[in-house]
Structure formats: structure tokens, C-alpha cells
Amino acid sequence: MQDNRAMTSLRRALIGLAALALVFGAALLPMILTSDHDSHRGAEAALILFGGWGFTGTGLFAWYRRPGNNIGPLMTAGGFSVFLAALGFSNDQVVWTIGSLCGGLFYAIFIHLLLSFPSGRLETRFERWLVWVAYLDTTVVQLAWVVFTDPVKDGCDNCPANPLLVHNSAVAGVVDAGQVIVGIAVIAAMVGILYRRWRKSAPSQRRATGPVLGIGGLAFGLLVVELLIDQLNLAPDVEDPLQISALFILSFVPFAFLVGLMRTRLSRAEAISSVVGKLGADGGRGALRDALAEALGDPGLELAYWVPAQEQFVDALGRPAEIDRGEHGRMATIIEHDGRRVAAVLHDADLEEDRDLVEAVGAAAALTLENERLDAELRATVEELRASRARIVEAGYEQRRRLERDLHDGAQQRLMALGINLRLARDRVGSDPNAAVELLDGSLRELNETTAELRELARGIHPAVLSDRGLEAALNGLAGRSHVPVEVVATPDERLPKSVESAAYFVAAEALTNVARYAEAQRATVSVVRTNGRVEVEVRDDGIGGADPARGSGLRGLADRVAALDGRLEVSSPEGKGTLVRASIPCE
Amino acid sequence: VVAEDSVLLREGVVRLLEEAGFEVVGQAGDGEDLLRKTRAHKPDVAIVDIRMPPTHTDEGVRAARAIREELPGTGVLVLSQYVEQQYAIELLGEDAAGVGYLLKDRVTDLEQFAEAVRRVAEGGSALDPEVVSEMLGRKRSGDPLHELTPREREVLGLMAEGRSNQAIAEALVITERAVEKHVTSIFGKLGLSPAAEDHRRVLAVLTYLNA
Numbered sequence: 001m002q003d004n005r006a007m008t009s010l011r012r013a014l015i016g017l018a019a020l021a022l023v024f025g026a027a028l029l030p031m032i033l034t035s036d037h038d039s040h041r042g043a044e045a046a047l048i049l050f051g052g053w054g055f056t057g058t059g060l061f062a063w064y065r066r067p068g069n070n071i072g073p074l075m076t077a078g079g080f081s082v083f084l085a086a087l088g089f090s091n092d093q094v095v096w097t098i099g100s101l102c103g104g105l106f107y108a109i110f111i112h113l114l115l116s117f118p119s120g121r122l123e124t125r126f127e128r129w130l131v132w133v134a135y136l137d138t139t140v141v142q143l144a145w146v147v148f149t150d151p152v153k154d155g156c157d158n159c160p161a162n163p164l165l166v167h168n169s170a171v172a173g174v175v176d177a178g179q180v181i182v183g184i185a186v187i188a189a190m191v192g193i194l195y196r197r198w199r200k201s202a203p204s205q206r207r208a209t210g211p212v213l214g215i216g217g218l219a220f221g222l223l224v225v226e227l228l229i230d231q232l233n234l235a236p237d238v239e240d241p242l243q244i245s246a247l248f249i250l251s252f253v254p255f256a257f258l259v260g261l262m263r264t265r266l267s268r269a270e271a272i273s274s275v276v277g278k279l280g281a282d283g284g285r286g287a288l289r290d291a292l293a294e295a296l297g298d299p300g301l302e303l304a305y306w307v308p309a310q311e312q313f314v315d316a317l318g319r320p321a322e323i324d325r326g327e328h329g330r331m332a333t334i335i336e337h338d339g340r341r342v343a344a345v346l347h348d349a350d351l352e353e354d355r356d357l358v359e360a361v362g363a364a365a366a367l368t369l370e371n372e373r374l375d376a377e378l379r380a381t382v383e384e385l386r387a388s389r390a391r392i393v394e395a396g397y398e399q400r401r402r403l404e405r406d407l408h409d410g411a412q413q414r415l416m417a418l419g420i421n422l423r424l425a426r427d428r429v430g431s432d433p434n435a436a437v438e439l440l441d442g443s444l445r446e447l448n449e450t451t452a453e454l455r456e457l458a459r460g461i462h463p464a465v466l467s468d469r470g471l472e473a474a475l476n477g478l479a480g481r482s483h484v485p486v487e488v489v490a491t492p493d494e495r496l497p498k499s500v501e502s503a504a505y506f507v508a509a510e511a512l513t514n515v516a517r518y519a520e521a522q523r524a525t526v527s528v529v530r531t532n533g534r535v536e537v538e539v540r541d542d543g544i545g546g547a548d549p550a551r552g553s554g555l556r557g558l559a560d561r562v563a564a565l566d567g568r569l570e571v572s573s574p575e576g577k578g579t580l581v582r583a584s585i586p587c588e
Numbered sequence: 589v590v591a592e593d594s595v596l597l598r599e600g601v602v603r604l605l606e607e608a609g610f611e612v613v614g615q616a617g618d619g620e621d622l623l624r625k626t627r628a629h630k631p632d633v634a635i636v637d638i639r640m641p642p643t644h645t646d647e648g649v650r651a652a653r654a655i656r657e658e659l660p661g662t663g664v665l666v667l668s669q670y671v672e673q674q675y676a677i678e679l680l681g682e683d684a685a686g687v688g689y690l691l692k693d694r695v696t697d698l699e700q701f702a703e704a705v706r707r708v709a710e711g712g713s714a715l716d717p718e719v720v721s722e723m724l725g726r727k728r729s730g731d732p733l734h735e736l737t738p739r740e741r742e743v744l745g746l747m748a749e750g751r752s753n754q755a756i757a758e759a760l761v762i763t764e765r766a767v768e769k770h771v772t773s774i775f776g777k778l779g780l781s782p783a784a785e786d787h788r789r790v791l792a793v794l795t796y797l798n799a
Contacts, residue, residue, distance in 0.1 A: 447693075447696060448693050451669075451693045452693065455669055455670070458669070459671075463672075464645070465670060465674050465675070468646045469646075469672075469675075469678075473672070476674065477672050479726065480673060480723065480726040
């Protein structure tokens with residue numbers, strides 16, 4: 001709320017300044033065109049309007065987009081200083097004087113801009129001192145020069161009379177020369193500073209400063225040459241075209257500044273305040289991502305949230321997210337809060353050198369991130385639940401289908417055959433008793449096999465001994481039937497909840513089935529241990545390993561069965577190092 | 589006394605027993621009924637279904653224990669549909685005298701069934717061959733069972749079923765003398781002390797196999 005109000009009032013001020021600049025420039029146009037002491041009125045007018053509006057326009061835009069950065073206000077001031085200098089074209093002596101006094105101000109502002117670009121701050125004491133000197137040189141020294149200069153006697157026949165003139169003397173020449181020398185010294189120092197900065201800067205920073213330094217440097221170079229020619233009276237006839245082309249190039253500088261500024265990332269403080277400012281506004285899902293994307297200057301930025309229970313990152317919708325991808329110049333920075341993993345920011349690899357910026361911005365948004373993380377975690381859990389519920393239902397159907405098939409192909413067929421045999425035997429009891437006995441014997445054998453088959457089937461569905469006698473008995477039975485030597489190492493002394501016992505038993509049963517089928521193991525061990533409110537089931541073998549839990553539906557079904565109890569199933573099966581199936585099930 | 593909640597099966601068992609020359613003095617449908625009738629008739633043997641009302645879990649095993657405790661003169665033969673050593677060991681593991689554990693399928697082999705009933709009635713024991721073979725088949729690493737000859741394994745199995753030397757000799761068509769030699773050799777290899785009575789032998793073998 002507070003922020004919005006601040007934004008609105010800033011906006012109002014900026015619109016006011018823009019209107020002022022428009023009016024100012026428009027008022028200047030007839031004044032320049034009617035100036036009776038200028039020889040290139042048309043060109044000057046065009047350049048001044050282009051440069052002045054260019055600087056104020058881009059400056060105000062930059063100010064609006066990056067309110068925390070001084071570059072925008074400085075560019076706006078630069079634009080107005082161009083207009084102020086243009087007052088020197090006036091035929092009115094007061095206005096003309098103001099113009100003359102402000103004639104050099106633009107150069108100082110320009111130096112200030114170049115030195116503080118792109119952060120908007122002067123980093124060193126020397127830079128601040130240099131900018132001060134530039135301002136003094138273009139204001140106080142300018143005043144001194146104005147006071148001692150009679151423009152009419154100085155060669156400007158049509159200039160209005162200087163109302164500030166104290167006395168036209170040679171002092172003016174000395175002051176002028178001093179001003180230029182100081183100016184050149186300041187510019188030289190600035191060039192040195194910018195050169196050093198350029199050499200130290202990273203490629204991404206060069207992308208931002210390149211246009212500014214290129215165009216600004218060119219314009220400044222021309223101005224310096226022009227100044228030298230003017231001072232040393234070398235070639236007066238190239239002086240004016242030189243100045244005009246310098247001013248022409250200079251008028252493109254504001255656009256270079258804008259481009260550069262938009263290319264630079266926000267400073268740490270700016271980025272943090274930008275993100276924090278937007279956190280309050282409830283923009284719904286994706287708002288935080290957008291805020292971070294803008295603060296870090298990476299439109300393709302993505303967020304992934306950490307779900308501890310699944311030990312993986314998920315996107316905002318709870319779907320698993322891959323963060324280790326190195327391709328496409330993307331990379332991830334992990335954001336932590338209170339020492340816990342919260343999220344990962346997937347960003348442009350260009351940001352690598354600004355990783356601390358990413359972390360700082362992430363830390364500023366950590367609480368909101370944590371909120372979104374919880375949201376994503378919930379979604380991930382729901383997603384997983386939905387999937388596992390579907391699988392459990394499907395597994396249930398599958399089991400019924402199998403059961404139906406087993407009963408139909410097995411017991412039912414055998415019983416029908418039995419019925420036929422008995423029927424045949426009955427018909428032969430009188431006529432051929434020997435054949436009847438043979439048939440009956442066969443029937444008895446068939447009957448026994450059928451019973452055995454039904455017994456196995458029933459045990460597969462649920463072993464009675466598990467509910468009657470508990471895990472130890474059931475696991476021992478399992479071990480006894482296994483084709484691989486199995487040792488039951490540990491089982492809890494007390495009975496566990498039915499669902500836990502059942503899950504533990506089926507984990508062991510499925511794992512042992514796999515051991516017998518695939519592991520080529522010499523022996524296996526089963527242990528069920530109750531510790532810290534959990535039951536840990538471990539089945540370990542010394543076989544060939546290399547089991548892939550994603551492959552078999554058996555393990556997947558087990559994982560679901562275990563997950564239904566809020567437990568976790570892990571399979572560790574390094575090639576050649578045996579297999580360990582471990583289920584951990586909560587059990588208070 | 590025959591206790592079995594499925595009337596059909598109970599009637600069948602009763603008819604088989606009567607055909608084999610046994611006298612069935614009472615029939616029961618659940619554990620309590622069984623205890624009542626056993627107390628009333630004091631039979632030589634009670635034949636008990638492992639799973640009966642009200643809980644349909646292991647009433648038979650519990651009733652068997654109660655009978656052995658209260659009426660030591662009555663043998664108990666538990667009929668079960670489970671090949672689970674656990675129940676067998678619970679029944680025979682402490683005192684194998686006068687106790688048996690057979691799979692229900694076994695009743696169709698009248699001769700074997702009658703023999704088992706008789707053995708249990710006389711204070712011997714009976715353990716289902718399938719349960720025994722599962723116990724023998726259990727894989728152990730470094731198992732002395734591997735040192736037994738095939739014939740010795742056969743003898744061990746029959747011993748575990750509760751058979752006497754004479755019965756073993758008949759089953760394998762060898763002399764009793766030969767059986768005795770095998771038994772001594774087996775006990776030696778497994779490090780067990782020889783036991784004279786058949787049911788003690790069962791106990792020793794069971795304890796060994798279950799260790």
C-alpha cells in the first residue's frame with residue numbers, strides 16, 4: 001500500500017518534469033531561431049531539442065524504471081542543463097546571462113554520469129572529488145569568466161550587453177584558459193578511471209557499459225579536440241562543424257545510457273528493495289518468480305522448491321523439477337533459510353559472477369519462498385498421493401484379475417475334471433470295478449493337488465500365521481520356503497499394528513522373491529527393527545546387484561504400500577555388490 | 589472326539605474314522621464345545637480343526653494345549669490347512685508326546701491318517717510330511733544337514749513325522765537294524781544325544797531343525 005502510494009507520487013512528479021521539459025524545449029525553439037548572434041541556428045536548434053528532450057525523456061524513463069538508481073535523475077538534469085545552456089541564444093540580456101552562466105554545466109553533469117554509471121554512485125573519494133571539481137569549474141569559474149567578459153568586445157557583435165560585467169579585462173582570458181586546463185585535466189583523469197574500470201569488468205558488465213563508453217567517449221573526444229583547437233586558435237574553420245558533430249553524437253548518448261542501464265542488473269540494494277517492494281503485493285502464483293526475474297534481470301528465471309520428504313525439487317505445481325541441467329547456459333543457485341534448503345533459483349549462467357546477488361535476493365524473499373515452497377510441497381504430496389492411490393487401486397484390480405485367473409485356470413479346472421472322473425467312476429462301479437478304483441485313485445491325487453494349490457494361493461493373499469503369530473513366525477516360514485538360504489536376523493519382540501506387520505511381511509516376501517529370481521545370491525538376511533518410532537525392514541543379499549526399482553512393478557507396488565503408511569522404500573543395488581531393500585515405516 | 593466347524597468336513601472325517609475302526613464318541617463345532625465333550629467322554633484322542641469359531645484363527649492350537657494340560661491321557665491331533673512350521677513347533681516343540689499336526693489333505697489317505705491317529709492316541713506324535721520336508725528343505729549356510737546321505741535324510745524325515753523304527757523300516761523296506769544304524773549316524777552327525785522314545789526323538793529333531 002505504502003509502496004504503491006510512493007510509486008504514484010513519483011509518477012506524478014515525473015510526469016510534471018516531462019511536461020516542463022516539453023514546454024521548455026518548445027519555448028526555446030523560436031528563441032534560438034530568432035537569435036541574432038548565432039550562425040547555425042537551424043542545426044543548433046535541432047541538436048538542442050534532440051539532445052535536451054533525448055536526455056530528459058530517457059532520464060525520466062530510467063528514473064521511473066529504476067527509482068533507486070541516480071542515473072535517471074542525473075540524465076534528466078543533463079537534459080535540462082542543455083536547455084539552460086541554450087538560453088544563451090536569447091537576445092534578452094538577463095536570459096542570455098543565465099544561459100552563459102549555465103553554459104558549461106552540462107559537461108559537469110556528463111562527467112558525473114559517466115563516472116557513476118551504471119550504479120548511479122561515485123565509488124571512490126577521488127571520483128567524488130573529481131566531480132566536485134568539474135561542477136566548480138563549470139559554475140564558479142564560469143561566473144568569474146562571465147564577470148570579466150564583454151561578449152561584444154570578445155567578438156560577438158550581436159550579443160546582448162552583459163549585465164554582470166564588472167570590467168572587461170585580460171583576466172577573462174586567464175580564467176578561460178584555467179577553466180579549460182582544469183576541464184581537460186578532469187576529463188583525462190576520468191578517461192583513466194573509465195579505462196581501468198573497463199579492463200576489470202566482466203563480459204556481462206561490458207555489455208552494459210559498452211554503448212555508453214563508446215558513444216560518450218567519441219563525443220567527448222571530439223569536444224576535447226574542439227576545445228583544444230579553440231584555445232590554441234589552430235583551425236577556426238573546422239571548429240564549428242567539429243562542435244556540431246560532437247553535439248550531434250552527444251545527443252545519442254542518452255539512448256546509450258538507457259540501453260546500458262536496462263542491460264545492467266540491479267545493484268544488490270536495488271534488487272533487494274525491488275523484490276521486497278513486490279512481495280507485499282499479492283500477485284498470486286508466479287508473482288514471486290516475476291519479481292525475482294525482474295530484480296535479477298533474467299526473464300527466463302525459474303523457481304524450484306525443495307520437498308524434503310521426496311528429497312527432490314518440484315515446480316510450483318508440485319511436479320518433479322530437474323535442477324542439475326548444465327545445458328542451455330542455465331544454472332541453479334540453492335536458496336537456504338535458517339540453514340534449511342528452501343528452493344533453487346534456475347537462472348542464466350551469466351549470473352554466475354553475481355551469485356551472491358542471487359543469494360541475497362533469494363534470502364530477502366526467503367520467507368515468501370518458504371511459503372511458496374510449502375504450497376509446492378503440498379501440491380507435490382497431493383500429486384504423489386493421487387498417483388500412488390491410482391496405482392494402489394490399479395494394483396488391487398490387477399491382483400483380483402490374477403486371482404480370478406489362478407482360480408479359473410487352476411482349482412476350477414481341476415474340480416471340473418474331478419467331477420468328470422467321479423462321474424465316470426460312478427458309471428463303472430458296477431460294470432468295471434477295477435477301472436472305477438483307478439479313476440477314484442486318480443481323482444484323489446487330483447484332489448490333493450488342488451488343495452495344495454488353493455493353500456498356496458490363500459497364503460499368497462494373506463498368510464494366516466502372520467495375523468495369528470506375528471512377523472517372526474511368518475518371516476521364518478518365508479525363509480523356510482525360500483530357495484536361497486535366508487536368515488531372519490531380527491524381529492521385534494512385540495506385535496506391531498496389523499498394517500505395519502503386513503507391509504513389512506510383503507516387503508520381505510517380494511524382496512526375497514526377487515532375490516531368488518534375479519540376485520544369484522548365496523544367502524540373504526531379513527531384519528525388522530523397531531527404533532525411534534519407526535519400523536525398519538531390511539532385506540539384504542550378496543548377489544549380483546544392479547536391481548532397478550523403477551523396472552519391476554513389484555517394487556513399485558511395495559513402495560506404494562509402504563507410502564500408504566507414510567513410510568519410504570529404498571533400494572540400493574550397486575552392480576556386483578548385492579542388493580539392499582529397506583523400508584522405513586512410522587510406528588509409534 | 590472330532591471338532592470341526594464345517595459340518596460337511598466333520599461328517600466326512602467321522603465316517604472315515606469309523607470306517608478305519610475308530611469309535612467317534614462326540615462331535616464339536618468350536619473350541620469350548622470340544623473341551624466340554626472331551627471332559628465328558630475322556631476319549632483316547634481328540635481330532636481338532638486349527639481354525640474354529642469364534643475368532644477363526646488358532647482356536648485349535650489353544651484347545652489342544654488346554655486338553656494336553658487338563659487331560660494328559662487324551663492325545664490331540666490338530667488338522668490344519670497351513671503348511672507353517674510355527675504351529676507345529678508350538679504344538680510339538682515342548683512336549684511331542686500325544687500330539688500331532690497334520691494337513692487336512694492327509695485325511696484322504698485313510699491308512700496314513702489312521703496310523704497317525706493311532707500313534708497320537710498311544711502317546712506318540714505325528715507331524716505332517718509336508719511340514720517336515722519344508723523344515724528339512726530350509727536352506728542354511730554351513731548346514732550339517734548337508735552331510736547326511738539321501739537315505740539318512742529320508743530316515744530323519746520319517747523320524748520327524750513321529751514314526752517308530754519299525755514303521756520307518758516298513759516304509760523304506762529295510763530292516764529295523766539298518767534303521768537303527770541310520771538313526772545313530774544321523775544323531776552323531778547333527779550332534780544330538782540319542783533318545784529312546786519316538787516322541788522324544790521328534791522333539792530333538794524339531795528343536796534341531798527349528799534352531
